[in-house]
Amino acid sequence: MKRSSHTRIVDLAREAGVSAMTVSRALRGIDGVSDAKRAEILALAKERKYLPDLSARSMAVANSELVGISVPTLFNDVFADILSGMRGTFRNAGFSSLVETTEYDMAVENEWIERLLSWRPAGLVLTGFDHDPRIRERLLQATIPVVEVWDWRPDPIDICVGIDHYEAGRQLGAYVRDLGYRRPAFIGAPFGRDTRAERRLNGLCAAFEMELAVSRPAEGNAFEAGLAAGRALLSADLSPDVIFCLNDHIAFGALSACTLAGLAVPDDIGVVGFNGLPLASVLPVALTTMKTPRRDMGIMAARALLARRNGISDRVVRCLECVLVPGATTRPQR
Amino acid sequence: MKRSSHTRIVDLAREAGVSAMTVSRALRGIDGVSDAKRAEILALAKERKYLPDLSARSMAVANSELVGISVPTLFNDVFADILSGMRGTFRNAGFSSLVETTEYDMAVENEWIERLLSWRPAGLVLTGFDHDPRIRERLLQATIPVVEVWDWRPDPIDICVGIDHYEAGRQLGAYVRDLGYRRPAFIGAPFGRDTRAERRLNGLCAAFEMELAVSRPAEGNAFEAGLAAGRALLSADLSPDVIFCLNDHIAFGALSACTLAGLAVPDDIGVVGFNGLPLASVLPVALTTMKTPRRDMGIMAARALLARRNGISDRVVRCLECVLVPGATTRPQR
DNA sequence: CTGTTAGCGCCTTCAG
């Protein structure tokens, strides 16, 4: 009188003439079963296509083998890279990941976190630090490890593995300033929601000791946004000598804008990206950019979470280094 | 004597002086609770930060509000688009999605499907038709809806929403052939694993009534692959007059290869992409390509799955149309 | 090495 069509442990137990516990132990590779019985049980399980019911297991052990991961968007190789590193690590450890995209919307993230917590996950990974204060409060009290990635701050909810965006901006700015550029401009986030980009901008301002002219594309695809914003900057009467971009995709759009405006890069104007994506290598001119350690970040974040879950490690707060990539879209001035 | 720190239904019940069932009904918005009690219970639940335990619910109702989605990779806006449409639809229906990437590896997919089924999901979405025969067999017997997306065939496991890649290739080929091109070449999949691209190639061959010269980049990033494969084609002595590419990213790389080889596009050679991604619009020259209905595909796939789960609909097999995007990377010959 | 007992939190079913 089975309700579902699935084979259960008791079914195997009955058929093998042992108790359910013995089957459970055999299946999980736990000590306390004779080799003969174990082999027999495993064979039977395979034959009957036994699949454990993970919900039932979750209930019995009061926590699941699920980790929740929230990223702003999947239309961005940055997050694809981070996810790639993270998920591989989780998968190898036997965890499945529930991925959600927030579209840079806090309300979406809130809702998702609620729902996710209902699955009693083993841990939680969030992108950045822009969370609803109430959610933050709640997570501070939670008993599961929480990792914040991509951004860096000394006071995370729990664990943090990221980069210092202000410092990355400052370093990139200093390099370009030292090339002799004097009239920098900046293309910001299409949606004005990306606070990491803002901090990079602050770093740039610090390096140049001035406020940069900023263009913020309304919205839409990154390439198109870069194109539009680039045009806007060039048609205003600021005549920038270098355009910093939120990221490499935007930089590509900006590059197109320059070309279309009849400006040669780097002869007439400089263009600078951020992230060091593979895209940069096939651009007409190799992009000056800052390479971010995305994959490693994902791997480290996942490891830190797992370690904490296993009680091995304490809180981890890591700030990773970026690598300057001097390209051909900038050159010494004068 | 609570094991976890979570508030449970019985906790609320005790505090409200009612039975657990009444709380359960109130929380789920089910008839059979007086308005007064319901309001009181809801307020209490909020105050106590009650979160349902989804594993427990899954067990009780013998299926979860989880759907599994498998895509080859996240480094591709095609799948990001499909996912975007799909997940939005699932989310609105109250489902969480467990997304996995297979990296075009069948073994990975197999393992994932096993694991996923252990969560007793409400449904399953797979990309394409290249599954392990045993898995296919197993899913055919499964009682949950299974959707195959992106590709199209008359005999799916269950539901199918995709495009006819052969036909898309044929149409694109016919258009270019009619422009007067006579020496077409093709850049294929970096990993040789993408059977959809192969069928598009077959369609191209049909349109030109000949075998196309083919270059298959070894592996790596799409842009770089396109660049390398483009170079290979140009340095061989086939002197193609048009290069068809697996997708738009590859086409961008190929475009760079042409430029670097001193060939002007479209004057000296034509380049054709596939997918109609936003990238195409900021390329130096607008790309001739075929626009695929990715987002809609995701939405329709999700809807079909949900409808089937609710017993509303029968099997759905849909073949969507692509839209030819004539660009400036090709032009009438002679 | 093996089995028994009890319970995870929720929901279905059936009785009031």
Add this chain to the structure above:
DNA sequence: CTGAAGGCGCTAACAG
């Protein structure tokens, strides 16, 4: 409109 009983499949804890 409300409640009591029982079970989903699994595993911890405790016997033998």
